[in-house]
Amino acid sequence: MVGVTSPLTTAQAQLASAVDILGYSPGLHEMLATPRREMNVAVPLRRDSGEIVLFRGYRVQHNISRGPGKGGLRYAASVDVDEVRALAMWMTWKCAVVDVPYGGAKGGVTIDPRGYSADELERVTRRYTSEIMPIIGPERDIMAPDVGTDEQTMAWVMDTYSVNLGYTIPAVTTGKPLTVGGSLGRATATGRGVVHATQAALADAGVALSEVRAAVQGFGKVGTHAARWLHEGGARVVAVSDVDGGLRADDGLDVAALLRHVAQGGRLTDFPGGEPVSNAELLTLDVDVLIPAAVEGVLDEETAAGVKARWVVEGANGPTTTEGDRVLAERGIVVVPDILANAGGVIVSYFEWVQANQAYWWTEREIAERLEQRMRASYDAVAAQARSESLTLREAALTIGVQRVAEAHQIRGLYP
Numbered sequence: 126m127v128g129v130t131s132p133l134t135t136a137q138a139q140l141a142s143a144v145d146i147l148g149y150s151p152g153l154h155e156m157l158a159t160p161r162r163e164m165n166v167a168v169p170l171r172r173d174s175g176e177i178v179l180f181r182g183y184r185v186q187h188n189i190s191r192g193p194g195k196g197g198l199r200y201a202a203s204v205d206v207d208e209v210r211a212l213a214m215w216m217t218w219k220c221a222v223v224d225v226p227y228g229g230a231k232g233g234v235t236i237d238p239r240g241y242s243a244d245e246l247e248r249v250t251r252r253y254t255s256e257i258m259p260i261i262g263p264e265r266d267i268m269a270p271d272v273g274t275d276e277q278t279m280a281w282v283m284d285t286y287s288v289n290l291g292y293t294i295p296a297v298t299t300g301k302p303l304t305v306g307g308s309l310g311r312a313t314a315t316g317r318g319v320v321h322a323t324q325a326a327l328a329d330a331g332v333a334l335s336e337v338r339a340a341v342q343g344f345g346k347v348g349t350h351a352a353r354w355l356h357e358g359g360a361r362v363v364a365v366s367d368v369d370g371g372l373r374a375d376d377g378l379d380v381a382a383l384l385r386h387v388a389q390g391g392r393l394t395d396f397p398g399g400e401p402v403s404n405a406e407l408l409t410l411d412v413d414v415l416i417p418a419a420v421e422g423v424l425d426e427e428t429a430a431g432v433k434a435r436w437v438v439e440g441a442n443g444p445t446t447t448e449g450d451r452v453l454a455e456r457g458i459v460v461v462p463d464i465l466a467n468a469g470g471v472i473v474s475y476f477e478w479v480q481a482n483q484a485y486w487w488t489e490r491e492i493a494e495r496l497e498q499r500m501r502a503s504y505d506a507v508a509a510q511a512r513s514e515s516l517t518l519r520e521a522a523l524t525i526g527v528q529r530v531a532e533a534h535q536i537r538g539l540y541p
């Protein structure tokens with residue numbers, strides 16, 4: 126996507142650094158680096174106009190040693206198999222770091238959803254699901270929304286899977302609408318978890334959320350809720366952006382009014398309560414906390430050199446390249462890594478799957494409390510490892526995640 130370094134290069138370099146710290150053999154490294162299973166499918170679509178177009182679709186199960194594959198489904202024109210491989214690998218370490226009983230998977234279709242009608246997107250989703258039917262299922266691989274997909278997409282996937290098997294199977298997807306077995310709190314979970322991670326990192330430095338100024342890149346399913354929870358927690362959100370650019374207000378944006386404006390169909394950049402700011406400028410604003418919550422690779426070596434925030438909390442997957450990460454570390458900027466910071470989504474997806482399997486629904490308060498507990502416990506374990514081994518938070522999170530996966534292989538007898 127954005128940037129010169131590909132997401133797969135970044136993901137592989139991160140794994141290599143964890144393997145180096147853990148002292149693993151080349152054979153084990155290769156096993157951890159290699160996706161367990163991949164499907165590459167053609168997804169034809171008859172457009173509303175009658176024209177036939179063809180997309181590529183992928184589902185990559187990077188690792189299934191700790192449980193079923195788990196991870197989102199992305200619709201974007203820039204999707205390719207290597208990006209999906211990287212995202213699937215990050216899911217593996219993420220699920221292990223926050224100790225949910227899953228492996229890691231991800232899916233993608235090379236389609237820009239903005240150019241297609243809802244009926245067309247439904248047909249694409251049903252065809253893609255039918256093509257990958259053999260490898261998904263509530264015990265095999267469970268999908269969730271990612272960039273360009275949403276609750277409706279998950280309802281179509283669940284329905285297609287269910288009608289093929291002849292009965293309703295809500296646990297095949299998470300992030301579904303509540304009416305078909307979705308969970309309270311899933312829609313807001315990733316953004317909420319990002320704010321729990323932010324609070325935990327700030328607390329390590331004796332700083333309260335109410336004392337900080339923050340900028341959020343990306344105003345989708347993650348960014349909107351991150352901005353909202355930051356605002357509600359007393360932080361001053363001074364800039365937000367979407368693909369068309371951003372808005373800044375040095376005294377703080379009225380996030381509640383901005384969310385209402387966007388919910389009513391307004392463009393973020395047309396909101397009257399701020400000045401324009403570009404996506405590039407947003408990353409180097411004079412803030413305490415920077416939350417990249419859009420796409421990969423935006424914090425490369427050059428951009429990282431200009432970051433003024435003291436904390437970078439990765440709402441997106443892979444927003445920082447390996448070179449960007451080195452520069453941020455050298456400059457003493459604390460990076461709360463994606464596999465920890467944005468894990469709130471998969472944590473509540475896990476709660477949704479548990480509820481669907483038991484056909485018993487929890488209250489919103491139970492979900493919020495359990496999410497916070499798990500985010501806090503995961504952050505504390507990563508921070509303790511970072512302190513005791515003199516690692517960055519990313520190195521600590523990766524070594525915890527990679528080690529848990531390697532141990533699962535070892536105990537199952539799959540050690541090479």
Ligand SMILES: NC(=O)C1=CN([C@@H]2O[C@H](COP(=O)(O)OP(=O)(O)OC[C@H]3O[C@@H](n4cnc5c(N)ncnc54)[C@H](OP(=O)(O)O)[C@@H]3O)[C@@H](O)[C@H]2O)C=CC1
Pocket residue numbers: 127270271272273274315342343344345346347348366367368369404418419420421440441442443467468470471
């Ligand atoms: N959804 C989830 O639960 C989880 C998502 N993530 C990760 O978080 C990130 C965002 O996902 P999500 O919020 O779900 O996706 P959405 O599609 O809901 O939102 C993406 C946002 O990023 C904006 N955007 C797209 N391209 C750019 C760009 N080049 N520069 C700046 N902004 C851009 C979009 O703008 P516009 O709307 O105008 O297109 C939109 O505001 C991804 O990396 C995803 O993998 C991680 C964990 C869980």
Ligand SMILES: O=C(O)CCC(=O)C(=O)O
Pocket residue numbers: 195196197198216219267268269270271299300442467468470471472474
């Ligand atoms: O909720 C999930 O299962 C996974 C969400 C996701 O794709 C991610 O965490 O990157």
